[in-house]
Amino acid sequence: MKTQDANKDKLILGIPKGSLQDSTLNLFARAGYNISVPSRSYFPTIDDDQISVILFRAQEMSRYVEDGVLDAGLTGHDWIVENNSDVVEVSEMVYSKQRSVPANWVLAVPQESSVQKVEDLEGGIVATELLHVTEKYFADKGLNVKVEFSWGATEVKARLLDAIVDVTETGSSLRANKLRVLDTILTSTTRFIANKESMKIDWKKRKIENIALLLQGAMDARRKVGLKLNIPRDQLEKITQLLPAEKSPTVSALADQDWVAIEVIVDEHVERELVPELKRAGATGIITYPLNKVIP
Numbered sequence: 001m002k003t004q005d006a007n008k009d010k011l012i013l014g015i016p017k018g019s020l021q022d023s024t025l026n027l028f029a030r031a032g033y034n035i036s037v038p039s040r041s042y043f044p045t046i047d048d049d050q051i052s053v054i055l056f057r058a059q060e061m062s063r064y065v066e067d068g069v070l071d072a073g074l075t076g077h078d079w080i081v082e083n084n085s086d087v088v089e090v091s092e093m094v095y096s097k098q099r100s101v102p103a104n105w106v107l108a109v110p111q112e113s114s115v116q117k118v119e120d121l122e123g124g125i126v127a128t129e130l131l132h133v134t135e136k137y138f139a140d141k142g143l144n145v146k147v148e149f150s151w152g153a154t155e156v157k158a159r160l161l162d163a164i165v166d167v168t169e170t171g172s173s174l175r176a177n178k179l180r181v182l183d184t185i186l187t188s189t190t191r192f193i194a195n196k197e198s199m200k201i202d203w204k205k206r207k208i209e210n211i212a213l214l215l216q217g218a219m220d221a222r223r224k225v226g227l228k229l230n231i232p233r234d235q236l237e238k239i240t241q242l243l244p245a246e247k248s249p250t251v252s253a254l255a256d257q258d259w260v261a262i263e264v265i266v267d268e269h270v271e272r273e274l275v276p277e278l279k280r281a282g283a284t285g286i287i288t289y290p291l292n293k294v295i296p
Helices: 021-031 058-067 077-083 131-140 154-159 172-176 202-221 233-240 268-280
Strands: 011-017 051-057 072-076 088-093 103-110 125-128 146-149 163-168 179-188 190-194 224-232 250-253 259-267 284-290
Touching (some): 011 058, 051 058, 058 072, 058 190, 072 077, 077 131, 077 190, 088 202, 125 131, 131 146, 131 179, 154 163, 163 172, 163 179, 224 233, 233 259, 268 284
Parallel strands (some): 011 072, 125 163
Antiparallel strands (some): 088 190, 103 179, 224 284
């Protein structure tokens, strides 16, 4: 019996186990969902009676969502493509274990390799975990390349075979292993996906959309801060001109009619330059604070 059938009163949610686990749990916490993972358990607890959580490897997630074992889950676009999964992509979630950038699957060879272009791999052997995508990549180019599945530590195999296809965010591992990139095969970000039949059930569809909205709000807030300050009323125009042009601040009257309070949300990197300028312009009582969610 499918989990979906056995838990009609629950939304079964898949959380990626492994490298994305901690950053995903942190994102959910910022979105307002507290998820606790008991030691050696694949069934975390969550402070929402309508949701049950299961840990699955990101590589498997899209298959279980397509099959209805899960109503929804988070996984990479790369694994959706690799598994050829027929799921609903509810939203794109650009976050990762290292930083908020997409991951790239790259074709790489050792720096000392005689291979200078993709066509030089004709008749060669390539190792990767992204098996089917890589096979299609070479087939589309009309190249006869044997693609072997790699169970991990793929960088090590670059000098045993002809090339590897591996995932990278910063490129640091490639540089450390003295590898040279020939091509980028696929660019991937995390996606919040849902089962097609689950999205036909009104309360589950609404719940999934609510989760997506709050997660997106948590991501949008990661690099922003709230900013409050008091200014003389006669300096209002001058000081608001210092604020980012696209921002419309909230202006509130204070008990002293000669002063007003301003509140605005700004990018974190802007705030560190802006605060000293505001102080020099006559602002007082300047407060900055972190944000959990920013909902447009």
